Amino acid sequence: MNQLETLGAEHDREGFDCGVEALNNYLRQVARQHAQRGISRVFVLVEDDSPAPKPVLGFFSLAACEAESEELPASLGRKLPRKIPAVRLGRLAVHREHQGQGIGKDLVLLALKKTAEGAALVGVAGLFVDAKDASVAQFYEKFGFVALPDQPLTLFLPVQTLLQTVAAMGFE
Numbered sequence: 001m002n003q004l005e006t007l008g009a010e011h012d013r014e015g016f017d018c019g020v021e022a023l024n025n026y027l028r029q030v031a032r033q034h035a036q037r038g039i040s041r042v043f044v045l046v047e048d049d050s051p052a053p054k055p056v057l058g059f060f061s062l063a064a065c066e067a068e069s070e071e072l073p074a075s076l077g078r079k080l081p082r083k084i085p086a087v088r089l090g091r092l093a094v095h096r097e098h099q100g101q102g103i104g105k106d107l108v109l110l111a112l113k114k115t116a117e118g119a120a121l122v123g124v125a126g127l128f129v130d131a132k133d134a135s136v137a138q139f140y141e142k143f144g145f146v147a148l149p150d151q152p153l154t155l156f157l158p159v160q161t162l163l164q165t166v167a168a169m170g171f172e
């Protein structure tokens with residue numbers, strides 16, 4: 001079984017390789033600093049019995065953000081105020097040895113669950129994500145994310161859809 005943990009000193013950041021150097025460097029050099037300063041929350045997926053340094057199967061980061069509702073597709077932005085509070089799924093990656101095994105999908109669903117937990121405490125209109133290319137944008141569209149009309153690599157998942165997905169997954 002795999003489990004989600006908050007990134008800490010016990011995780012093997014150096015050994016992580018998703019094939020995208022910018023994402024590897026983020027986990028190795030930036031993620032802990034941002035987490036310690038409270039500006040991001042970084043979660044890592046590990047095997048639940050692995051000793052430290054624990055190999056990282058995949059990770060994602062979440063942070064609060066503010067967006068303009070006029071950037072959303074008209075059907076989603078119409079009833080919202082001009083500025084909306086939201087969450088940004090900043091980075092998400094799977095170790096290349098474990099890609100294609102469903103871990104990316106698990107991480108997105110876990111990110112939705114974490115966002116739902118946050119949305120129970122503070123107002124959140126939805127979850128934004130920046131895809132690095134059109135292929136990855138399609139990956140996110142499978143979860144109901146919708147591309148912004150003028151920024152096709154930035155996608156948005158309205159909180160109502162997010163909560164329905166979390167409820168359907170049987171997450172508490």
Ligand SMILES: CC(C)(COP(=O)(O)OP(=O)(O)OC[C@H]1O[C@@H](n2cnc3c(N)ncnc32)[C@H](O)[C@@H]1OP(=O)(O)O)[C@@H](O)C(=O)NCCC(=O)NCCS
Pocket residue numbers: 018019020023091092093094095098099100101102103104105106130131132133135136138139
């Ligand atoms: C993109 C990434 C997160 C996907 O994770 P993964 O564990 O390989 O994906 P999964 O095995 O969970 O696949 C889930 C679904 O997404 C699809 N998918 C996976 N990678 C995809 C990609 N790059 N483009 C389009 N679809 C993709 C799979 O075919 C699968 O579809 P299905 O449910 O219809 O069978 C992973 O390959 C990765 O870390 N790549 C390098 C870093 C990166 O690009 N991160 C995204 C930053 S924007």
